[in-house]
Amino acid sequence: MPTIQDVARRAEVSPSTVSNVLNDRADRMRPETLARVQAAIRALRFRPSRLARQLKTGQTPLLGLLVPSIANPMYGAIAREVEAFAQDSHGHRVLIGSTERDPKREAQFIDDLLAHGVRHVIVISALADERHLEAAAADGMVVVSYDRRAAPGRPTGVHHVTPDNVAAAALATRHLIARGHRRLAFATMRGLTLSRGDKIEGFRAAAAEAGLRSGAHVLEAGPASDYGDSAIGQAARELAQRIAKSAQRPTGIVAVNDLLALELIAGLRGAGLSVPEDLSVVGIDGLYLGALGSPALTTVRLPVREMARAMVERAMGSPGDEAIDASGLVFGDMALVERGSVAPPPTLRRAR
Amino acid sequence: MPTIQDVARRAEVSPSTVSNVLNDRADRMRPETLARVQAAIRALRFRPSRLARQLKTGQTPLLGLLVPSIANPMYGAIAREVEAFAQDSHGHRVLIGSTERDPKREAQFIDDLLAHGVRHVIVISALADERHLEAAAADGMVVVSYDRRAAPGRPTGVHHVTPDNVAAAALATRHLIARGHRRLAFATMRGLTLSRGDKIEGFRAAAAEAGLRSGAHVLEAGPASDYGDSAIGQAARELAQRIAKSAQRPTGIVAVNDLLALELIAGLRGAGLSVPEDLSVVGIDGLYLGALGSPALTTVRLPVREMARAMVERAMGSPGDEAIDASGLVFGDMALVERGSVAPPPTLRRAR
DNA sequence: TTGAAAGCGCTAACAT
DNA sequence: ATGTTAGCGCTTTCAA
Numbered sequence: 258m259p260t261i262q263d264v265a266r267r268a269e270v271s272p273s274t275v276s277n278v279l280n281d282r283a284d285r286m287r288p289e290t291l292a293r294v295q296a297a298i299r300a301l302r303f304r305p306s307r308l309a310r311q312l313k314t315g316q317t318p319l320l321g322l323l324v325p326s327i328a329n330p331m332y333g334a335i336a337r338e339v340e341a342f343a344q345d346s347h348g349h350r351v352l353i354g355s356t357e358r359d360p361k362r363e364a365q366f367i368d369d370l371l372a373h374g375v376r377h378v379i380v381i382s383a384l385a386d387e388r389h390l391e392a393a394a395a396d397g398m399v400v401v402s403y404d405r406r407a408a409p410g411r412p413t414g415v416h417h418v419t420p421d422n423v424a425a426a427a428l429a430t431r432h433l434i435a436r437g438h439r440r441l442a443f444a445t446m447r448g449l450t451l452s453r454g455d456k457i458e459g460f461r462a463a464a465a466e467a468g469l470r471s472g473a474h475v476l477e478a479g480p481a482s483d484y485g486d487s488a489i490g491q492a493a494r495e496l497a498q499r500i501a502k503s504a505q506r507p508t509g510i511v512a513v514n515d516l517l518a519l520e521l522i523a524g525l526r527g528a529g530l531s532v533p534e535d536l537s538v539v540g541i542d543g544l545y546l547g548a549l550g551s552p553a554l555t556t557v558r559l560p561v562r563e564m565a566r567a568m569v570e571r572a573m574g575s576p577g578d579e580a581i582d583a584s585g586l587v588f589g590d591m592a593l594v595e596r597g598s599v600a601p602p603p604t605l606r607r608a609r
Numbered sequence: 610m611p612t613i614q615d616v617a618r619r620a621e622v623s624p625s626t627v628s629n630v631l632n633d634r635a636d637r638m639r640p641e642t643l644a645r646v647q648a649a650i651r652a653l654r655f656r657p658s659r660l661a662r663q664l665k666t667g668q669t670p671l672l673g674l675l676v677p678s679i680a681n682p683m684y685g686a687i688a689r690e691v692e693a694f695a696q697d698s699h700g701h702r703v704l705i706g707s708t709e710r711d712p713k714r715e716a717q718f719i720d721d722l723l724a725h726g727v728r729h730v731i732v733i734s735a736l737a738d739e740r741h742l743e744a745a746a747a748d749g750m751v752v753v754s755y756d757r758r759a760a761p762g763r764p765t766g767v768h769h770v771t772p773d774n775v776a777a778a779a780l781a782t783r784h785l786i787a788r789g790h791r792r793l794a795f796a797t798m799r800g801l802t803l804s805r806g807d808k809i810e811g812f813r814a815a816a817a818e819a820g821l822r823s824g825a826h827v828l829e830a831g832p833a834s835d836y837g838d839s840a841i842g843q844a845a846r847e848l849a850q851r852i853a854k855s856a857q858r859p860t861g862i863v864a865v866n867d868l869l870a871l872e873l874i875a876g877l878r879g880a881g882l883s884v885p886e887d888l889s890v891v892g893i894d895g896l897y898l899g900a901l902g903s904p905a906l907t908t909v910r911l912p913v914r915e916m917a918r919a920m921v922e923r924a925m926g927s928p929g930d931e932a933i934d935a936s937g938l939v940f941g942d943m944a945l946v947e948r949g950s951v952a953p954p955p956t957l958r959r960a961r
Numbered sequence: 962t963t964g965a966a967a968g969c970g971c972t973a974a975c976a977t
Numbered sequence: 978a979t980g981t982t983a984g985c986g987c988t989t990t991c992a993a
Contacts, residue, residue: 271980308664308726309970312985328689337680353705374660519901549871551903623964661986664969
């Protein structure tokens, strides 16, 4: 690979002049000089080494993206938007890391980013504790954390971008209620994301609003922690069994996310129950894939693109940028996507 | 961030000694010196800058991964395995790029990798032409191309790792035939991956083997080129319509991949046909998500992990490594996963 | 066993 | 308008 020196020699100028050309400072040189340099660059197929540039400027045009698993379609969808926006609007490439929900891998990733000189990172963490993120922020990283609220009061240097999970779950719940459901359940995995708490809150609030306090239960399954995506299937089957056998079976179920909703529908079918005839299921996420199943999944679509854009914007800010520092951004703009997994409860339909 | 100089000063040694510690050359120093240096490293929370190291060594512990779209679950699955293996076995992080099937984005990505000093890349390309990859290989990159066969004869410096697509499609086709199907179709998108041709070949060969030459058709839909993932849905609907309306409707369908299979089942349902009662569908890929739908998708599972591992291994070789140079690796180890989308054709069932 | 010094490819004062 | 120079943080001969 040719260097800036090679170009300078060939164009019979100094390296600084070449550097000026590279950095859009062509105004301070004669057009013919510019032409000579450009010709040399093309002739040698010279490509400035970002490495060297970075060492000098301390800036790497790289954005770290930490996800629990890139094989999970929701994170894939987010990654796609993040990548497109980082690239198109900021010229940054994305360094991705799947943690498989392992705290060690997560810490290791942040460490590596620091060592690589990456100063911008978007984190979708499975960890309750954010101190490792605060530490990274203290080390000069701009950290954006997804799907959790900013801790009130105490500024931490970590930005927060999240959907309004309370609203999302409430929207899903109200939809079931509007269709006539009175016995509701919220299905979730144990120890999943933190946002689970907010979703439960939204579920309960919407139920209470309709006077269904006693008919709204939260169902949890799965390992206490540390699970892969296959654990979702197992948990869903367990939940489905429990639901099928329960005395006062719920007729409307809100699932913590689309993947669980899809698995739940499959599990329920395995238990002899069909959706939406015997019971209705609503997901949260708005995955494209939810439309494919039978029934197609009714769900709450989160504003993925908007959130991704906001995360990149914040991540690109300077460290310690007080204007937006430690800001919490909550996206409430979500829509219920009606597909096929919700119908009136059996009791109502028989009454007709 | 502290530098190696800071550490040297604090430990009262020279930078070279610190460097020796960092590079596992502790043997050539007194234990107490080692201890002092290590103490200083810890005290300052020193992390050597890979940037600086790279500039010196010319090596970046980064692996480029180019995919059509990271939001596509098949590529997500591959990315997961590639990332895990690159990290755990080679200490390389993954720089990911979605091209959205745009040749410009693809070229741009390769360019950026070069500029970043990345010398290893795995490419899942949508482009028929591999000359841009050969050019990159000529520039010193180790390029591994997925899902296409090595061009015979002419060595190009580009490695090839691919499933045996002929075998995969043949396996799917034979499964339908074994279940009694006699009118078959292969459903695909126009201008999708190159491997499509191999799959069609496998489909035709298996049909011919069973004497079904006249009952085996290839059905194509979709835009000629340049489409996003949403185009798959549209194409599937079009295919489903065509299938539903055809005079001699096929009873067994092999889809070019799981996503199309899933969409096709949904589209067929929309056209009033149910799977597997009216017709059977087999996918190719083995996506975890295929198990969720109703019916669960019967499919040919590709050895994703093994292929990912092979790609990383090859990508990590030195440029021009003749031992494996321009090698083509074809994975024939695949299995039919029977789920619920295949049944005997209606004619046979009625006969019982 | 340790240190001094040169240099990887580039940028940015500061000359000229 | 262009060139000289001094690093960025590290590795690596070569010396001591």
